[in-house]
Every structure is written in C-alpha cells, then in structure tokens.
Amino acid sequence: MGDDSLFLQYLLSGITKGSIYAVVAIGFNLIYSATGVLNFAQGEFVMLGGMIAVTLCAFLPLPVAVAAAVVIVALTGCLLEILFFRKLRHHTIMHMIIITIGLSIVIQEVALHLWDEKVRSLPYFSGSEVSSIRIFGASVSPQVLWVLGTVAVVVVLLHAFLRYTLQGRAMRACSSNPDAAMLSGINISNMRTLSFGLSAALGALAGCVISPITMTHYEMGAPLAIKGFAAAILGGLGNPMASVVGGLLIGVIEAFSVSKLPAAYNDVTAFALLLLMLFVRPHGLFGSPSGESVREV
Amino acid sequence: MPLLDVENVSRRFGGLVALDKVAFSVSAGQIKSIIGPNGAGKTTLLNVVSGLLSADTGRIQFRDSRIDGLKSHQIAQGGMSRTFQNPSLFLQMSVLENVMVGRHPRTRCGFAACCLRLPGQIREERRIRESALEHLRFVGLEGMAGAPAGALGFGERRMVELARALATEPSLLLLDEPASGLNNRETADLGELIRRIRERGITTLLVEHDMSLVMDISDDILVLHNGTPLAEGAPAVIQNNEEVIRVYLGTGLEDAAASQKS
Numbered sequence: 001m002g003d004d005s006l007f008l009q010y011l012l013s014g015i016t017k018g019s020i021y022a023v024v025a026i027g028f029n030l031i032y033s034a035t036g037v038l039n040f041a042q043g044e045f046v047m048l049g050g051m052i053a054v055t056l057c058a059f060l061p062l063p064v065a066v067a068a069a070v071v072i073v074a075l076t077g078c079l080l081e082i083l084f085f086r087k088l089r090h091h092t093i094m095h096m097i098i099i100t101i102g103l104s105i106v107i108q109e110v111a112l113h114l115w116d117e118k119v120r121s122l123p124y125f126s127g128s129e130v131s132s133i134r135i136f137g138a139s140v141s142p143q144v145l146w147v148l149g150t151v152a153v154v155v156v157l158l159h160a161f162l163r164y165t166l167q168g169r170a171m172r173a174c175s176s177n178p179d180a181a182m183l184s185g186i187n188i189s190n191m192r193t194l195s196f197g198l199s200a201a202l203g204a205l206a207g208c209v210i211s212p213i214t215m216t217h218y219e220m221g222a223p224l225a226i227k228g229f230a231a232a233i234l235g236g237l238g239n240p241m242a243s244v245v246g247g248l249l250i251g252v253i254e255a256f257s258v259s260k261l262p263a264a265y266n267d268v269t270a271f272a273l274l275l276l277m278l279f280v281r282p283h284g285l286f287g288s289p290s291g292e293s294v295r296e297v
Numbered sequence: 298m299p300l301l302d303v304e305n306v307s308r309r310f311g312g313l314v315a316l317d318k319v320a321f322s323v324s325a326g327q328i329k330s331i332i333g334p335n336g337a338g339k340t341t342l343l344n345v346v347s348g349l350l351s352a353d354t355g356r357i358q359f360r361d362s363r364i365d366g367l368k369s370h371q372i373a374q375g376g377m378s379r380t381f382q383n384p385s386l387f388l389q390m391s392v393l394e395n396v397m398v399g400r401h402p403r404t405r406c407g408f409a410a411c412c413l414r415l416p417g418q419i420r421e422e423r424r425i426r427e428s429a430l431e432h433l434r435f436v437g438l439e440g441m442a443g444a445p446a447g448a449l450g451f452g453e454r455r456m457v458e459l460a461r462a463l464a465t466e467p468s469l470l471l472l473d474e475p476a477s478g479l480n481n482r483e484t485a486d487l488g489e490l491i492r493r494i495r496e497r498g499i500t501t502l503l504v505e506h507d508m509s510l511v512m513d514i515s516d517d518i519l520v521l522h523n524g525t526p527l528a529e530g531a532p533a534v535i536q537n538n539e540e541v542i543r544v545y546l547g548t549g550l551e552d553a554a555a556s557q558k559s
Binding site: 173186 | 401404
C-alpha cells in the first residue's frame with residue numbers, strides 16, 4: 001500500500017468519524033438556536049438510536065427498525081423538552097445546561113439497566129464486515145458510504161427545511177429574534193419542542209448508521225457529545241451548516257493525529273483544537289463576534 | 298363596542314409603578330395616539346396590550362374576548378400586530394423572508410405536510426410569497442426583497458417591520474414611535490402611509506413623540522403621565538388642555554422644534 005492510498009485511508013476514516021461529529025454538532029446547534037441551551041445529552045440520542053434499533057432489529061427488518069428507532073428517539077427528545085425545559089423558562093440558561101448534563105447521566109444509567117454493558121451493533125446495511133470497495137487504492141467498507149451518504153442527505157434536507165418551508169422559516173425566526181417571532185404569531189414553545197425532536201431524530205439516525213462500524217454501547221454518548229460540541233464551537237454556534245465543516249475538520253485531524261502521535265492522544269487533538277479555537281476565535285470559523293448567535297449564558 | 302378596551306390596568310416593576318389604573322378604548326377604524334413624557338409608561342402599555350408583559354391588575358378586551366393572560370402569539374393570531382421603537386427584525390434572513398414570517402398566523406400547515414412538500418403546500422408557499430411581496434410594495438420596498446435585513450438602513454428596517462406587521466392581517470396595529478429616527482420627509486410619508494393603512498380597514502394605536510405627526514393624523518389622543526391617564530380627546534382638545542401643556546406639550550413642542558432643526 002503506497003503513501004497515497006494510506007493518506008486516502010486516513011482521510012476517509014477521518015471524514016466518516018467527522019460526519020458523525022457533524023450530525024451531533026448540528027443537533028447542538030438546532031437546540032442552541034431555538035433555546036439558547038447547550039444540550040450535553042445530545043450524544044445520548046445517538047446511543048439511544050443505536051440501542052433501540054439493535055433491539056428492534058431482532059424482530060423487524062433493518063430499515064423498519066432504524067425508522068422506528070428514529071421516531072421513538074425523536075418523541076423522547078420532545079418529551080424531555082416538555083418535561084424538563086418548557087416549565088423552566090424563568091430559570092437561567094446555565095441551570096438548563098446543567099440539567100442536560102444530569103439528563104445525560106440519567107439516560108446512560110437507564111440504558112445500562114434496560115440493556116446491559118455489552119457492546120452491540122446493527123448488521124451492515126449492505127455487504128458484511130469483510131466486504132470492501134476500492135476507491136483510488138484505499139479500501140472502504142460499504143458502511144462508510146452509507147454513513148457519508150446518509151449524512152449528506154440529512155444535511156441537504158435540513159438545509160432545505162430551514163430555508164424553504166414555513167416551519168423551517170419559523171424556526172429560524174425564533175432563533176433570530178424570539179420576541180419578534182412571538183409577535184408574528186409563532187408559538188415559540190412548540191418551536192423549542194420541535195428543535196429537541198429534530199435534534200434527537202438526527203442523533204438517532206447517526207447512531208444507527210454508525211453502529212456497524214463503531215459499535216453501540218451505553219457509554220458511547222458522552223464522548224460523542226463532547227466531540228460534537230467541539231465541532232459546533234469550531235464551526236461557530238448558531239449556524240448548523242458551519243457545524244458540518246467543524247465536524248469534518250475534527251474528524252480528519254483526529255485521524256491524521258493517529259498516524260503521527262500515539263493512539264492515546266487521539267482525544268487530545270480534538271480538545272486542543274477546541275481550546276485553541278476558544279482562545280483565538282471564540283465565535284468560531286463562521287460565526288460573527290457580535291452576531292445574534294452569541295447569547296448570554 | 299370598542300375594538301380594544303383597556304380597563305383599570307396596572308403594572309409595577311418592583312417599587313416603580315409603571316402603569317396605574319390605566320383605562321382607555323380604541324374604536325374600530327380610528328387612529329388613536331398615546332403621548333406623554335419619557336417614562337410615562339407608553340411603551341409598557343403597548344407591551345402589556347400585546348402580551349409581552351403581563352398586567353398586575355385589570356382587564357383587556359380585544360374583539361369581544363379577554364386577552365390579558367394570553368400569550369403574545371395567541372394575541373397575534375387573534376389579529377393584533379405591532380412594531381417596536383427599534384425595528385425588531387430577523388437580521389439573518391432576507392427582507393422578503395422577514396415579511397413571509399408575518400404570514401405565519403394566517404397559514405395552516407402541519408409539520409409533515411411542510412416537510413413532504415405536498416402540492417397544496419407548494420401552492421400555499423407561493424401564496425405566502427406573493428402576499429409578502431404585495432406588502433413590501435405597499436411600504437415601497439419591493440426592490441429590496443432579496444437583500445439581507447441586516448444590510449438595511451434604519452428607516453428601511455422600520456418599513457420592513459411595518460410590512461411584516463401588516464402581513465399578519467391585523468385588525469389592530471400598534472406602532473411604537475414609528476417616526477423616531479426618521480427625517481421630515483420620511484415622517485410625512487409615514488403619516489400618509491398610516492392613513493392608507495386606515496383605508497384598508499385597519500385600526501391604529503400609535504405611541505409617538507412627533508407632535509406634528511400626532512396632531513395631523515390622530516382622531517383621538519390619550520395623554521399618559523407617570524403611568525396614569527391625564528387627558529383624552531380630539532387633537533384640538535388636547536392641544537388646548539392646560540394640564541397637558543404644563544406637563545408635556547410645552548416642552549414637547551420645543552423638543553420637536555429642536556429635533557427638526559438638527
């Protein structure tokens with residue numbers, strides 16, 4: 001295997017991981033834009049999506065199991081918003097962020113009791129773990145293409161939703177100027193619930209497509225939440241599409257760091273990048289320093 | 298039966314009484330103005346009427362139903378719309394999109410129908426766009442439809458906000474100091490525009506400091522002072538009310554003259 005194909009191999013593995021970070025970061029962004037809350041339970045949605053799909057897969061065909069898992073997790077997301085955030089409007093944003101950390105721990109514990117600590121995975125969507133496709137000399141699992149394809153479709157659909165539909169426009173209006181949105185007759189509380197549902201659905205879908213590659217277990221959520229958070233900060237909070245760039249960047253840098261540094265430093269690179277960004281450009285690559293996206297926390 | 302009936306409304310912030318037993322009404326088809334010195338409670342009153350703030354006591358009746366205690370979006374859906382002293386736009390969105398958001402309370406669309414782009418939904422979206430363009434034309438900004446709202450000047454932002462408020466098809470329009478920051482010519486145009494809004498059958502409640510505008514277009518004026526109504530009546534009556542001249546108009550007219558010179 002030549003240097004070029006090795007390079008490509010690292011790049012592809014970076015893009016694959018990065019695209020999952022991107023989805024988590026988009027979830028962060030959707031909720032942040034609508035509510036001002038940084039939802040650190042975002043990674044648990046990914047875990048729940050994978051876990052539920054694996055369970056359902058035992059007696060349902062794979063596509064149905066994935067769809068059902070996404071719907072169940074989306075409803076869970078809505079329910080969590082209604083139970084824990086809707087009634088707490090007069091609490092500070094900081095309180096609500098701490099609640100999300102608490103929720104993350106509770107969801108993990110519930111998952112541990114519902115399932116167990118075993119590592120599970122969904123079957124490969126097409127082919128098996130040994131099948132591979134050669135692209136320019138690098139061998140790629142077909143599941144990688146599933147991940148990249150799904151993330152690309154999700155990003156395009158989400159963009160179209162926010163841009164060209166009544167509800168999407170209302171959602172952007174809420175994040176841009178909640179008072180004006182309210183006075184234009186938009187029910188902000190419902191938009192906030194919708195943002196949780198949508199983020200949860202995105203996370204769950206990511207959890208399903210990634211499951212055959214990275215496996216699913218009850219503890220997988222927290223690290224993903226942190227990487228996704230780093231990606232969201234890197235891209236700039238308040239801009240879901242910038243998260244895609246942030247996520248891919250972190251994924252690729254991480255992958256290449258493995259080739260140069262000991263594997264134990266894998267996570268260090270993401271956090272080093274996050275810290276560097278916070279020092280140098282706290283509003284992210286695409287955010288504006290004084291922009292509306294920066295809220296008081 | 299008046300269109301808007303405010304009875305006995307009080308609101309305090311800590312120890313400060315911003316509104317103290319305010320009562321007034323607006324009849325359908327009127328242009329009614331609220332004037333008074335700074336800190337008289339005019340903006341607080343608009344915030345309470347539009348549901349952004351809750352009233353501590355009193356009742357507010359709009360189109361035969363009580364609206365105190367309702368949420369802002371419910372009041373907006375019921376046919377009341379407002380603008381702010383500092384135009385409150387969706388700065389990251391285009392001018393046209395800003396006005397399209399105003400169509401929200403007049404459109405029905407489920408989440409699923411929206412996402413699936415059902416044929417009915419696509420027609421609906423086209424109707425929203427056309428109606429938004431029409432309202433932009435009404436305020437004279439159809440040429441700016443594609444521009445990002447954040448790139449507009451102050452006067453233009455105010456017009457976009459007005460177009461958005463009109464797009465909700467209100468029966469009552471609340472305007473909070475629409476002439477502040479406008480030059481003489483723009484203010485004259487604004488007066489003309491408010492008259493044309495009345496011709497469309499929309500009632501206007503106006504908070505304004507520009508006395509020439511207020512005296513020119515109002516049918517009826519309420520004077521607030523320290524959170525309580527001081528006087529109410531036609532422009533000619535208010536202009537000759539000694540109490541009003543003493544606490545407000547005397548200085549107000551000088552202020553207006555000074556600001557026109559600058």
